[in-house]
Amino acid sequence: MIRSMVMENKFLLIRDLHVKVGDKEILRGLNLDINRGEVHVIMGPNGAGKSTLANVLMGNPKYEITKGEIVYEGKVLNDMKVDERAKLGIFMSFQYPEEIPGITVENFLRSAKMAIEDKPIKVMEFKKVLKEKMKLLEMKEEYAQRYLNEGFSGGEKKKSEILQLLILNPKLAILDETDSGLDVDAVKIVAKGVKEHKSEENSIIIITHHNNLLEYLNPDYVHFLVDGRIVKSGDISLIDIVEKEGFESFKN
Amino acid sequence: MDVDISRKTYVEDIDRGIYDIRNEFKYSYKVEKGLTEKIVREISEKKNEPEWMTEFRLKSLEIYNKLDVPVWGPNIDELDIENIVTYVKPRTDMKYSWEDVPEDIKETFTRLGIPEAEHKSLAGVGAQYDSEVVYHNLKGYLAMKGVIYTDMETAVREYEDIIRKHFMTVVPPSDHKFAALHGAVWSGGSFVYIPEGVHVDIPLQSYFRLNAPGAGQFEHTLIIVEKGAFLHFIEGCSAPKYSVNNLHAGCVELIVKEGARLRYSTIENWSKNMYNLNTKRAVVEKDGTIEWVSGSFGSKVSMLYPMSILKGERARAEFTGITFAGNGQHLDTGAKVVHTAPYTTSSINTKSISKDGGVAVYRGALVITENAHHSKSTVSCESLMLDNKSRSDTIPVMDIRNDEVDIGHEAKIGRISDEAIFYLMSRGISEEEAKAMIVRGFVEPIAKELPLEYAVEMNNLIKLELEGTIG
Numbered sequence A: 001m002i003r004s005m006v007m008e009n010k011f012l013l014i015r016d017l018h019v020k021v022g023d024k025e026i027l028r029g030l031n032l033d034i035n036r037g038e039v040h041v042i043m044g045p046n047g048a049g050k051s052t053l054a055n056v057l058m059g060n061p062k063y064e065i066t067k068g069e070i071v072y073e074g075k076v077l078n079d080m081k082v083d084e085r086a087k088l089g090i091f092m093s094f095q096y097p098e099e100i101p102g103i104t105v106e107n108f109l110r111s112a113k114m115a116i117e118d119k120p121i122k123v124m125e126f127k128k129v130l131k132e133k134m135k136l137l138e139m140k141e142e143y144a145q146r147y148l149n150e151g152f153s154g155g156e157k158k159k160s161e162i163l164q165l166l167i168l169n170p171k172l173a174i175l176d177e178t179d180s181g182l183d184v185d186a187v188k189i190v191a192k193g194v195k196e197h198k199s200e201e202n203s204i205i206i207i208t209h210h211n212n213l214l215e216y217l218n219p220d221y222v223h224f225l226v227d228g229r230i231v232k233s234g235d236i237s238l239i240d241i242v243e244k245e246g247f248e249s250f251k252n
Numbered sequence B: 001m002d003v004d005i006s007r008k009t010y011v012e013d014i015d016r017g018i019y020d021i022r023n024e025f026k027y028s029y030k031v032e033k034g035l036t037e038k039i040v041r042e043i044s045e046k047k048n049e050p051e052w053m054t055e056f057r058l059k060s061l062e063i064y065n066k067l068d069v070p071v072w073g074p075n076i077d078e079l080d081i082e083n084i085v086t087y088v089k090p091r092t093d094m095k096y097s098w099e100d101v102p103e104d105i106k107e108t109f110t111r112l113g114i115p116e117a118e119h120k121s122l123a124g125v126g127a128q129y130d131s132e133v134v135y136h137n138l139k140g141y142l143a144m145k146g147v148i149y150t151d152m153e154t155a156v157r158e159y160e161d162i163i164r165k166h167f168m169t170v171v172p173p174s175d176h177k178f179a180a181l182h183g184a185v186w187s188g189g190s191f192v193y194i195p196e197g198v199h200v201d202i203p204l205q206s207y208f209r210l211n212a213p214g215a216g217q218f219e220h221t222l223i224i225v226e227k228g229a230f231l232h233f234i235e236g237c238s239a240p241k242y243s244v245n246n247l248h249a250g251c252v253e254l255i256v257k258e259g260a261r262l263r264y265s266t267i268e269n270w271s272k273n274m275y276n277l278n279t280k281r282a283v284v285e286k287d288g289t290i291e292w293v294s295g296s297f298g299s300k301v302s303m304l305y306p307m308s309i310l311k312g313e314r315a316r317a318e319f320t321g322i323t324f325a326g327n328g329q330h331l332d333t334g335a336k337v338v339h340t341a342p343y344t345t346s347s348i349n350t351k352s353i354s355k356d357g358g359v360a361v362y363r364g365a366l367v368i369t370e371n372a373h374h375s376k377s378t379v380s381c382e383s384l385m386l387d388n389k390s391r392s393d394t395i396p397v398m399d400i401r402n403d404e405v406d407i408g409h410e411a412k413i414g415r416i417s418d419e420a421i422f423y424l425m426s427r428g429i430s431e432e433e434a435k436a437m438i439v440r441g442f443v444e445p446i447a448k449e450l451p452l453e454y455a456v457e458m459n460n461l462i463k464l465e466l467e468g469t470i471g
Helices: A002-009 A050-058 A082-087 A105-117 A123-136 A141-145 A154-168 A184-197 A238-245 B037-046 B051-066 B103-111 B114-121 B140-144 B152-158 B160-166 B177-185 B418-425 B431-447 B452-466
Strands: A012-021 A024-034 A039-043 A063-072 A090-093 A100-104 A172-176 A203-208 A221-226 A229-234 B124-129 B132-138 B148-151 B190-194 B204-209 B220-225 B230-238 B246-248 B251-256 B261-269 B274-284 B289-296 B301-304 B307-310 B316-325 B330-333 B336-339 B345-354 B359-368 B375-385 B391-400 B405-415
Touching: A012 A050, A024 A050, A024 A063, A024 A229, A039 A050, A039 A238, A050 A063, A050 A082, A050 A090, A050 A172, A050 A203, A082 A090, A082 A105, A082 B418, A090 A154, A100 A105, A100 B418, A100 B431, A105 A123, A105 A141, A105 A154, A105 B431, A123 A141, A123 A154, A123 A184, A154 A184, A172 A184, A184 A203, A221 A238, A229 A238, B037 B051, B037 B177, B051 B177, B103 B114, B103 B124, B103 B204, B114 B124, B114 B204, B124 B148, B132 B140, B132 B148, B132 B152, B148 B152, B152 B160, B152 B190, B152 B220, B160 B220, B177 B274, B190 B230, B220 B230, B220 B261, B251 B261, B251 B289, B261 B274, B261 B452, B274 B289, B274 B316, B289 B301, B289 B330, B307 B316, B307 B345, B316 B330, B316 B359, B316 B431, B316 B452, B330 B345, B336 B345, B336 B375, B345 B359, B345 B391, B345 B431, B359 B375, B359 B405, B375 B391, B375 B431, B391 B405, B418 B431, B431 B452
Parallel strands: A039 A203, A039 A221, A090 A172, A172 A203, B124 B204, B190 B220, B204 B230, B220 B251, B230 B261, B246 B274, B251 B274, B261 B289, B274 B301, B274 B307, B289 B316, B301 B330, B307 B336, B316 B345, B330 B359, B336 B359, B345 B375, B359 B391, B375 B405
Antiparallel strands: A012 A024, A012 A063, A221 A229, B124 B132, B148 B190
8 A cells, every 4th residue: 555655654644625514515625745844824715715624624523524534644633533633733723712711821721731741740840831932922921820812802812822832832733814913013923933833843834814924934835725625836936926916816 | 433322421310429428317306297386386395495486486387377389480399398307306415526426427527528627727617417406616716705606596595685686587487488487497507696896717617417308407597797897607508319309498697787797608519309498688787798609509499599688888798609500400599689778889790500401590689779879789690501401591680769870780691612612622622621621610700709628519510510421
């Protein structure tokens, strides 16, 4: 089985992926390969399936795979539970993070870190790491004691997502529109956080409408997602095409 | 991956651990089932009561016989007073040392952590087993300051004037049928008197345990906090489960004098065969404060609406409540506040959780009289339903007879959203833990008001209740 050997060497392989939400087919035969340490950008018009791709990689039960495969480090993810994926190193930064009242950012993140690493983490040790990362993201220390995302502004929520990214240190990070709705300064801070996370071990998928974040991040590949498929892939120069022409010429 | 349906086990009867350990039913004396004049006289006689109390009981019985059961609220048709034993005297008199309490009874309270809590963090403890208080003790330094903390029977004998003056004046027997029942067959409970200006720095706690099957518990609590004094009183209740119905119709009367403050914390964790028809009421004088913290977890049916009457200017009431209704439970709880004086303030903050077909209802009333100008009140009730079989209702009644008032009301009923579960699971947290986390987060603002050991107990309970519900 040559195919499976190739697949096992790859970090993430998406093959002929078809995904439905309710009765509507959103992804229609999507293919994508990602190697370790690469940064990929997915761009495309509204409704093309960008957020669907993020959600289906993370395993949101609302999204149903009707055909195709997602293979991550040689394992087929299709039916794997969300928390199991997280434990394998997959992370999604949410476009609209949920507010969870009653649990502090610090307690939540320590619980999550312990769940993922499957070992206890000392309170003081964790506090130190958290403080460091919050400083990097220019978050006020008191945010550690606030309830998770409750009453956070749009920008604070996105910073909170990147804080989680830095603490949980996943191998595959999917950033779903992390730069949308942010002012220039906040984009810089988020970019700083993502850069901090970027390494030879960590792969990143950036889903975006804009090139705000990209100026800071030097992606390896850019893909256009239109009508549920990747219609064009290339390097960063593809962004210029979008700037000039939009996605019209790629639509059926 | 196949979903294994059999994993969706349903926990019919939750293991309530220590609460469900029942002792062999032993007693030194009990009356016949049902309610008759003979039984009422018998109880009074056994207690060797003054004649006025016997008369009071008989008068209450008369009222009981005239009143109908409430036509609103949960169905209590299955509760048949003819099948309830109203008085069960345990095989001991009241003791002032745990050493003297019979072994099996002492064991029960030890399992519930009472002697340990007394040793560590309480200023005094009363422990009632079935119909009578078996243990009562108060730290010496408080007794020196004139603090009185004793069982009601002793109080009737030793502080007869005070009791006669106040007993069932805050909650008269004519209030409703179960208040009348209480007046007729009350037994046990605590009397607390805090003299003017005395600040009791650590809490007093009374614990009520009903061990006898098919019995009723009717303890009476009367607390008087004099001018400028302070007390935190904690009340805990539990019972093991039997197949027959039990009844709890206690009565709590709180008198908060000028500038005094009373904090009254209760956790009722009755077994699911219990009808909990309890009446609690506070009268607050000028500049006084009543703070209620109330947790209702157990029982088959609860009807519990602690009332605060703000009688003096600038009197304040705060009510914080949490209700958790599981399978087979109908918990109808809430709070009432009556503002009868100017510049009085109240805030009501409740949360309820229902699951497995449980019904949690918030029923509250806010009354502001013509006289209570410049009063302020905020009411906030939130409900969380954990599945589609469960029910939650909010029935707030407001009767405002003054224009110069400031009223805020907010009610929210919700479910755990799939999106929130997905979000938490995406951070490596299991589905079960994600749900528990959301529920714990929901009750957190209330949990932090509870005495520590009860907050821990509530967390354990949430964990127990959520186990086995996820496929």
